Amino acid sequence: MGVPEILWRVQQMAQKKASKVGFGLVAKVPAPSLARFGAPFVAGAPQDVAALREAADAVLAGRWNVFAMKGMNLGFPPQWNRDPKTGTAAPMKLGKAIDYRRESVVGDIKYLWEPSRHLELVTLALAWRATGEQRYAAGARLLLESWFDQCPYPMGVHWTSSLELAVRLLNWAFAWQLLGGADSALFKGEEGTRFQRRWLDNIYRHCHFIRGYFSRHSSANNHLFGEYMGLFVASVQWPCWPESARWEALARRGLEVEALKQNTEDGVNREQAIYYQHEVMDMMLLCHHIGLANGAGFSAPYLERLERLAEFVAALMDVGGNVPMTGDADDAQMVRLSYEGGWSPYRSLLASCALLFQRSDFKRKAGALDDKNRWLFGADAAARWQALPTAGAEQPVTAFPQGGYFLLGKDFGTPDEVRVVIDCAPLGYLSIAAHGHADALSFTLSAGGEELLIDPGTYAYHTQKMWRDYFRSTAAHNTVQVDRQDQSEIGGNFMWLKKANARLLSHQADGAVQHFEGEHDGYRRLADPVGHRRRIEFDATAGMLVVTDVLECRGEHDIALHWQFAEGCTVTVAGGGLRVNGRRQSLAMTCSSGNDVELLRGSDVPLGGWISRQFDEKSPISTAVWHARIAGTTTFVTHIRIGHGGTRQE
Known part of the structure; x- marks a missing residue:
């Protein structure tokens, strides 16, 4: 950390200590002005009402x-306060005094925080809007009242992380709109007025808290x-206090800058981290959508950046x-x-961007309009979708030199597609690179929409350190490991110390024979420095990848070249090489290092042979x-x- 960050963190520590005696806290919420609320930003109706009703009924049943x-x-x-x-x-106790990173204190904080983001509140509100059944609206009110009772400001773990409060505010805004806004039947009568005021008081406290604790x-x-x-979103939806205009202006400026x-x-x-790219894109989309409904969307540079983000997602997505x-x-x-x-979050975002930017190529990649976009874009969403013309052959962007990703392949968007995505990117963002993995010069491979060589995912965050470290290690990616060490040095669950720097040497994605070449310096920190340079050549006519790894050093080192195969692949050793049979596709692999090839599958010692498609599942x-x-x-x-010719049919 530099001096400015150290000073800022000292200030944050002092602020937390002062809050223990009430300084900086909201002593009394000022009375809200009820003269004006935000304009409607959610409309339309879902196509799959049965699935929505099933989800809402499960929530009411406590599942x-x-x-x-x-x-x-x-x-x-x-x-709400039980993991x-x-x-x-x-x-x-005071939320800011709780060490939420300690499992012995709070359990698994991800599990504790997730329900309190109140996505299920929106589920109930959507079900009420779609069906008119009062039990869903009554359930929404009961859910909120219970949260207000069990999570009083500023006590407990739900008053620790500003991001958690922010996501909760977003879902409260959607629920408020869906339940009828300020004219909701839930706010009628003396009890309704009391409930509305209680909700607004909590909204003010959330905004005040976030303003005091930005990351x-x-x-x-x-x-x-x-x-x-x-x-x-809260300042636009509930402009009920003198601070609201200042909060909105501050947040708008911040969003423009950070985008x-x-x-x-x-x-x-x-x-x-591609999933965090999805999350940031969703935030950008929702803020613009809500701002536009209230008379002022975001700037042309902001929207241009969102469109470029969608192009990257489209480039990564294979035909499957x-x-x-x-x-x-x-x-x-x-x-x-x-x-x-x-439902796919990536296809959904591409559908949103197809409508927002009038992009037929995004429509083709999205495949279909989903209920999220029907709610967001209203009654004419389907007509706007149909009006987009049929896109021509897919021509993805194949080079993202600033972001650090490069494609090789052929016949994109067809059953004969081959798509290779190569990582020559920085480890992560800012000094701690919190969400990056040690995967420099790794690549993934899919053929005909079937994944063959994969990235194994994440699995764990705050708990299960052994697995947290494994899934972001070099050994869990399709690249070279030296002396059983990672390219970059782990410093904590969300921190890296010494970081590998990757550099592009050349990339040619046209023609029958394509290539990529890059290098990284992650192992130059060793006592005998090792440089890793990788060249990948793809012969589109022969359907052949040739991967050349050069390890530059003076002394002796142990080298391990790792390959991670998708769940549908059966892998066998044959004649010193590998035979890989997928569901519809196959690979034949040989390596000049010789016959010393080891197969791992679901192994704990040594760790290897695991994939995590969803958080906390492997x-x-x-x-x-x-x-x-x-x-x-x-x-x-x-x-x-x-x-072609896998072992099983899907």
């Missing part, structure tokens, strides 16, 4: 889905963007709709408006590791032949 816990009986309303995973009851300096990543989002700062000009979120799981992912949604089976896959002992500069060449 919740929280990460890996599906349909768990948490009750309705739940115990549903471990059963730990978090202490009811700054090395923490100014998606958290800061989300905090601005929550403050902006350009946190995302490269060529459309890559600087956290180097798969997107590499690069970097961290926590499965978060800002607000849940779709309940269809097989399953076995096959991982192949070619081992070698080298002395001095050495070159390894891996041949990967892509073919």
Whole structure:
């Protein structure tokens, strides 16, 4: 940390200590002005009412889905301060005095925080709007009242993280609108007036809290963007206090600045985590949508950056709709408006951007209009969707030099597609690179929309350190590991110390024979420095990838070349090489390092052969590791032949 950050963190510490005796807290919420509220920004109707009703009925029955816990009986309303995973009851003391990173104190904080984001409140509000059944509106009120009772300001873990408050405000804004706004039947009569005032008082406290605790300096990543989002949406929706105009102006300026700062000009979120790119895109989309409904959307540069972000997602997505799981992912949604089976956050965002930017190519990648976009874009969403012309052959952007990603491949968007996505990016954003993985020069491969070589995902955050470290390690990615160390040095669950720097040497994505070449310096920190240079050549006619890894050094080192295969792949050793049979596609692989290849599948010792498609869930896959002992500069060449004819049909 530099001097400015140290001073800021000291100030934050002093602010927290002062709050223990009441300084800086809201002593009494000023009476709100009820003369004006935000304009409607959610309309339309869902296509799949049955799925929405099923989700709302599950909530009322006390069955919740929280990460890996599906349909768990948490009750309705739940115990908001009890971790549903471990059963730990978090202490009811000043929120800013709670160390929420300590599992012994709060349990798994992700599980504790998630229900209090109140996405399920929106589920109930949507169900009421779609069906008119009063039990859903009554359930929404009961849920809120219970939260107000159990989570009094400023006590408990739900008054610790500004981002959590911000996401809650966003969902409150949607619920308020869906339940009828200021004219809702829930606000009629003496009890209704009391409930409305109680809700507004909590909104004011949320805004005041966020304003006092923005994430700054090395923490100014998606958290800061989300905090601005929550403050902006709340100030627009509830302009009820003298501070509201100042809060809105501050948040709008912050969103404009961070949209350009946190995302490269060529459309890559600087956290180097594709799921967080989705989250930031969703925040940008929702803020513009709500601002536009209230008379002022965001600037042309802001929207241009959002469009570039969508182009990157479109480039990564293969013909089967798969997107590499690069970097961290926590499965978060800002607000849940779709309940269809097989719903994809990436396809949904591309559908939004197709409508917003009139992009037929985004429409083709999205495939269909979903209920989220029907709610957002209103009654004419379907007509606007249909009016977009049919797009021509897919021609994705193949180079993102600022973001650090490069494509090779052929026949994009067709059943014969081959798509190779290569990571030559920085480790992550800002000094701690919180959500990056040690994956420099790794790549993923899909053929015909079937994933073959994959990124294994994330699995854990605050708990299970062994697994947290494994899933972001070099050994969990399709690249070279030296002396059993990671390219970059882990410093904590969300911190890296020494960081690998990747650099592009050349890239040619046209023609029958394409190539990429890059290098990184992550292993130059060793006592005998090792440089890693990788060249990937793709012969589109022969369906052949040739991967050449050059390890530049003077002394002896242990080298491990790792390959991670998708769940549908059966991997066998044959003649010193590998035979990989997918569901419809196959690979034949050989390596010049020799026959010392190890297969791992769901292994704990050594760790290897795992994938995590969703947060806190993992399953076995096959991982192949070619081992070698080298002395001095050495070159390894891996041949990967892509073919048809897997072992199983989907």
